[in-house]
């Protein structure tokens with residue numbers, strides 16, 4: 822008998838759509854343009870889940886972007 826393996830610590834236990842929305846400065850180009858999941862950066866196709874707004878600004882410019890997650 823061997824001890825059971827520890828679960829990998831990097832595996833998220835919550836689905837992408839429940840991950841906290843990062844600040845707009847943390848988004849990649851694709852994430853800020855709704856091409857990619859904001860949590861795992863998978864390419865979004867049909868059935869993406871709306872996750873709300875990622876907020877941020879740079880000087881006087883508001884950079885808020887809507888973010889979407891994997892289905």
Ligand SMILES: [Zn+2]
Nearest residue numbers: 837858861891
């Ligand atoms: Zn995802």
